[in-house]
Amino acid sequence: xxxxRYPERKIWPDLVKRPAIERKEISGLxxxxxxxxxxxxxxxxxxxxxxxxxxxxxxxTVSETEINNSENEISEDLKKAIKQAKENISKFHAxxxxxxxxxxxxxxxxxxRENRAVEKVGIYIPGGTAPLFSTVLMLAVxxxxxxxxxxxxxxxxxSNGNINPAILFTAKLCGITKIFRTGGAQAVAAMSLGTESxxxxxxxxxxxxxxxxxxxxxxxxYGVAIDMPAGPSEVLVIADRQAVPGFCAADLLSQAEHGxxxxxxxxxxxxxxxxxxxxAVEKQVKxxxxxxxxxxxxxxxxxxxxxxxxxxxxxxxLYAPEHLILALExxxxxxxxxxxxxxxxxxxxxxxxxGDYASGTNHTLPTNAYARNYSGVSIDSFVKKITFxxxxxxxxxxxxxxxxxxxxxxxxxxHKNAVSIRLK
Amino acid sequence: xxxxRYPERKIWPDLVKRPAIERKEISGLxxxxxxxxxxxxxxxxxxxxxxxxxxxxxxxTVSETEINNSENEISEDLKKAIKQAKENISKFHAxxxxxxxxxxxxxxxxxxRENRAVEKVGIYIPGGTAPLFSTVLMLAVxxxxxxxxxxxxxxxxxSNGNINPAILFTAKLCGITKIFRTGGAQAVAAMSLGTESxxxxxxxxxxxxxxxxxxxxxxxxYGVAIDMPAGPSEVLVIADRQAVPGFCAADLLSQAEHGxxxxxxxxxxxxxxxxxxxxAVEKQVKxxxxxxxxxxxxxxxxxxxxxxxxxxxxxxxLYAPEHLILALExxxxxxxxxxxxxxxxxxxxxxxxxGDYASGTNHTLPTNAYARNYSGVSIDSFVKKITFxxxxxxxxxxxxxxxxxxxxxxxxxxHKNAVSIRLK
Numbered sequence: 001x002x003x004x005r006y007p008e009r010k011i012w013p014d015l016v017k018r019p020a021i022e023r024k025e026i027s028g029l030x031x032x033x034x035x036x037x038x039x040x041x042x043x044x045x046x047x048x049x050x051x052x053x054x055x056x057x058x059x060x061t062v063s064e065t066e067i068n069n070s071e072n073e074i075s076e077d078l079k080k081a082i083k084q085a086k087e088n089i090s091k092f093h094a095x096x097x098x099x100x101x102x103x104x105x106x107x108x109x110x111x112x113r114e115n116r117a118v119e120k121v122g123i124y125i126p127g128g129t130a131p132l133f134s135t136v137l138m139l140a141v142x143x144x145x146x147x148x149x150x151x152x153x154x155x156x157x158x159s160n161g162n163i164n165p166a167i168l169f170t171a172k173l174c175g176i177t178k179i180f181r182t183g184g185a186q187a188v189a190a191m192s193l194g195t196e197s198x199x200x201x202x203x204x205x206x207x208x209x210x211x212x213x214x215x216x217x218x219x220x221x222y223g224v225a226i227d228m229p230a231g232p233s234e235v236l237v238i239a240d241r242q243a244v245p246g247f248c249a250a251d252l253l254s255q256a257e258h259g260x261x262x263x264x265x266x267x268x269x270x271x272x273x274x275x276x277x278x279x280a281v282e283k284q285v286k287x288x289x290x291x292x293x294x295x296x297x298x299x300x301x302x303x304x305x306x307x308x309x310x311x312x313x314x315x316x317x318l319y320a321p322e323h324l325i326l327a328l329e330x331x332x333x334x335x336x337x338x339x340x341x342x343x344x345x346x347x348x349x350x351x352x353x354x355g356d357y358a359s360g361t362n363h364t365l366p367t368n369a370y371a372r373n374y375s376g377v378s379i380d381s382f383v384k385k386i387t388f389x390x391x392x393x394x395x396x397x398x399x400x401x402x403x404x405x406x407x408x409x410x411x412x413x414x415h416k417n418a419v420s421i422r423l424k
Numbered sequence: 425x426x427x428x429r430y431p432e433r434k435i436w437p438d439l440v441k442r443p444a445i446e447r448k449e450i451s452g453l454x455x456x457x458x459x460x461x462x463x464x465x466x467x468x469x470x471x472x473x474x475x476x477x478x479x480x481x482x483x484x485t486v487s488e489t490e491i492n493n494s495e496n497e498i499s500e501d502l503k504k505a506i507k508q509a510k511e512n513i514s515k516f517h518a519x520x521x522x523x524x525x526x527x528x529x530x531x532x533x534x535x536x537r538e539n540r541a542v543e544k545v546g547i548y549i550p551g552g553t554a555p556l557f558s559t560v561l562m563l564a565v566x567x568x569x570x571x572x573x574x575x576x577x578x579x580x581x582x583s584n585g586n587i588n589p590a591i592l593f594t595a596k597l598c599g600i601t602k603i604f605r606t607g608g609a610q611a612v613a614a615m616s617l618g619t620e621s622x623x624x625x626x627x628x629x630x631x632x633x634x635x636x637x638x639x640x641x642x643x644x645x646y647g648v649a650i651d652m653p654a655g656p657s658e659v660l661v662i663a664d665r666q667a668v669p670g671f672c673a674a675d676l677l678s679q680a681e682h683g684x685x686x687x688x689x690x691x692x693x694x695x696x697x698x699x700x701x702x703x704a705v706e707k708q709v710k711x712x713x714x715x716x717x718x719x720x721x722x723x724x725x726x727x728x729x730x731x732x733x734x735x736x737x738x739x740x741x742l743y744a745p746e747h748l749i750l751a752l753e754x755x756x757x758x759x760x761x762x763x764x765x766x767x768x769x770x771x772x773x774x775x776x777x778x779g780d781y782a783s784g785t786n787h788t789l790p791t792n793a794y795a796r797n798y799s800g801v802s803i804d805s806f807v808k809k810i811t812f813x814x815x816x817x818x819x820x821x822x823x824x825x826x827x828x829x830x831x832x833x834x835x836x837x838x839h840k841n842a843v844s845i846r847l848k
Contacts, residue, residue: 074833081829088529088823095527096537103519105512105784113520116763118797130835166833202797220653225797229644250842257838289837331814338810339540346814349846353839354815358826360529361811373542373626373649375809385799386762387785390755390770391778399512402782405505409498409590411554413713414681415777418674422773 001278001298005305015302016319018231018263018368026211030218034189041195048186053127055157055181060197062163062179070168082170085358086137092360093142096379108395115383117147118225120199122191123176124206127156127183131164132207138362138377139205140174146382150199151176154191156183184208185215192219203227205364205377227377231368234263235352236321236341238312239277241270243327244348248273249280251325252301253294254353256285260296263367265319267304267312274305313337320371323352340372396422425702425722429729439726440743442655442687442792450635454642458613465619472610477551479581479605484621486587486603494592506594509782510561516784517566520803532819539807541571542649544623546615547600548630551580551607555588556631562786562801563629564598570806574623575600578615580607608632612639616648627651629788629801651801655792658687659776660745660765662736663701665694667751668772672697673704675749675776676725677718680709684720687791689743691728691736698729737761744795747776764796820846 007015036044042060049055071079102112123139125132136153143151153176155167163181171179180198182190188208194200203225204216213230220226235255237248252264268274285294306312313334316324320340328334331346338344342365343355355361364377391399400419407415431439460468466484473479495503526536547563549556560577567575577600579591587605595603604622606614612632618624627649628640637654644650659679661672676688692698709718730736737758740748744764752758755770762768766789767779779785788801815823824843831839 077829078833081826081833084823084826085830088533091529092527092535095525098522101519103516103784105515109512109778109783111516111784113802114759119763132834134830134834223793223797225794246845247842250838250845254836254838254842257836284838284841288841290835294838335538335812339543340808341810343811343813346812347816349817349820350813350815351820351842351846353827353831353836353842354533354820354823355811355813356827356839357830358823359533359813359815360527360535361813366808369647370649371808371810373647373808375807376811378537378809378811380804380809383799384764384790384795384797385802385804386765386795387767387779387800387802388759388770389767389774389779389783389785391774391783392771393773396773396775396778399508399778399782402505402508403777403780405501406509406558406781407777409502409505410556410558411714412678412681412777414674414678414708414718415780417708417712418671418678418775418777421670421674422775 001301001303003303006307007304012315012318015304019300026214030185030214033185033215034193034218037186037189037195038193042197045182045186045190045195048184049157049182052184053156054159055161057157057161057181060180060182062168062181067168067172067177067179070165070172073165074169078166079169082133082137082173085134086141086173088358088360089137089141090145093145093379097145106395106398108392108398109389111387111389113385113387116386117149117383118203119148120150120201121148121382122201122204123151123153124187124204124208124212125153125155125167126208126212127158127164131166133166133170134357134363135206136167136170136174138364140171140176142377142379143382144175146379148382150201152178152180152191152199152201154180154182154187157181185211188212188215188219192222192224227364227381228366228374229370231370232261232263233258234322234367235325236265236267236316236319237325237327238309238316239268239273239327240309240329241273242329243273245273245276245280247348248277248327249284251352252281253284253288256294256297256301257288257290260293262297264297264301265321267306267315269306269309269312271305274303278303309334310337316341320369322365322367322371325350325352342366342371342376425725425727427727430731431728436739436742439728443724450638454609454638457609458617458642461610461613461619462617466621469606469610469614469619472608473581473606476608477580478583479585481581481585481605484604484606486592486605491592491596491601491603494589494596497589498593502590503593506557506597509558510565510597512782512784513561513565514569517569517803521569530819530822532816532822533813535811535813537809537811540810541573541807542627543572544574544625545572545806546625546628547575547577548611548628548632548636549577549579549591550632550636551582551588555590557590557594558781558787559630560591560594560598562788564595564600566801566803567806568599570803572806574625576602576604576615576623576625578604578606578611581605609635609639612636612643616643616646651788651805652790652798653794655794656685656687657682658746658791659749660689660691660740660743661749661751662733662740663692663697663751664733664753665697666753667697669697669700669704671772672701672751673708676705677708677712678777680718680721680725681712681714684717686721688721688725689745691730691739693730693733693736695729698727702727733758734761740765744793746789746791746795749774749776766790766795766800
């Protein structure tokens, strides 16, 4: 832990700095993987499954039987939990569908926007130790609500060639039936280029390791869009004297357990809460199964004591955290001061894990200070907003001269002519 | 012109293909420019002004006097036109500011989104033959409405070191007072890195040549966001028997005059309209001052005769045009069939140039088939949407078990603990 008591403002820029991400030089490998997938299609994926995931797979497409069987392989409790989470996520994301409002900017000139779903989207779900079925909900629910025609999912097989049943169950619950057994950069390549089994998509969503991140970046050369740039997960907790140290510690640790590169920041306005939270963190971390990872993350965590909530929020805005928890008595009055954050949790009972799983908000959020210029995933991520305009002859008459004068001043005479010929 | 009468569907994918963009290998040059700007700041910009724009400049910042004088250098007609355009653009973009709706997903669990402006944005306006003051309106108006705190503008000087007065006038009208005399990749580098004069921004907007495009791509390594990927401008016109060939030709030409790489596509359901439009294009193009450029664009333009409006729209959706004009009698019934387009112009009097300048819609739109996965610029481009959630103790009780069960199934015990400790 790095502990700072009332640090001077001039050192803040150092405190909010993210560690430089160690990028191994993998662009050559990524290019090779894309080339192999482009040339050999499914066969390349089968070979990569063997090479990278030690899995013997003959079929890339997960069969209907496998998908249906998943239901029998997970507990009733988990099924119920996933269903409740889905309901809440659906409710919140459905509220984000904006209405079309037609605006008559000038009499006879009507402008509006309409949403159209991105027709083909791909969801990537990592395999490995933690089967992120919650991310299936966070991406498939808004994709469905937006009306995406084709929603496909890629996830790596285990060494037996199987897919985690919770992932299959959740996908099916969300109406996704095109599921493919492939992971890493090769999955991203397959969704960008298409193979015999896997359809090419227009936008790729989902988290992943450095290979997946690099492949998503690379995929953009093929005209594919991605959800957002990636970085390690983060939480920043601001606590005042009414905060509960044990709760704050639990939130900080739920971030720390994600990985050794997780970003954990705690800011308190009260000395007692500050020290007690540090103690609680040290106590609670010992009992965690992912203790080693959490401890590594805590090594570079930042604990800051400040004079006021205003100061804490200034620090937070400079940091631009993915998750911001306001363990404050009068949190409402501070909401307008929040400038840069991915998702905000208010009060002592809004723990980050609520938003990670089941409150209804999306957990795919901007990290690495991207909360300054990016939003988290929402319905908006799955639609384009097309503008429409209708001008009557009278409408064009009203703004015709304006267009002609401006077009001429920009030296674009054909633009001017398009008006003149209509008003002749 | 490439003319296709009732082409078979199987060749459509060839017809909608954009020409491969000839990308000179300029990444080395771009990296050098960024490095120079990082090291030498303003001095580098002064040197690049001399090297690339043949301009001797001592001050990078455009003075207040220069900005104020611009008013005396352009005609009253042009000032009036710019003001009307600004009013319409403001009216339409103001209507895009979404209301905050709080959703109680479960009793005691309330979720909502709030907009926060991207604090610092940079606008790039190209110089050269056409002074694009209209683009200043399209970017500065929504930036202001969104509430961006710092809006800066970079544009290259002419060989006398001056900035086009229409650009200065429009910027001032939009409340932009931080204007900098620098263009090309060096301007993008300056906005990404900051110099003595130019503040570093979080998001960069605006069109430009291949160097600007490459620099915007490169800037993303520094955590800067950009408006959207770039490509040559495009129009696709769909005409039925009631269309007016002279109008259609004028619209096609107002696209063609943009540059030799402009994309011009015409689809008709009526043979007479088809041939008469081709004739009208050939006649009108001769009178254009930018005739040479327009002719080059027409060389690779595509004219397609089809059987029905439905077929035309299918073709259009496959093409995903930046601008789509429906010169159709019953255009309203076809709106729901539009899937991929940047901006749509309805009926015989909605010429593209109306949207380019003054109707109120934005002219910064996705090209190069990016209309499949990107929206044009709008208020949304200048804000982040932050999610908020408040859970009461009762709210957490209601969804606590769901969170615990899911967290445990994902192997994230600290996530579970954050709930358990609160409900103990």
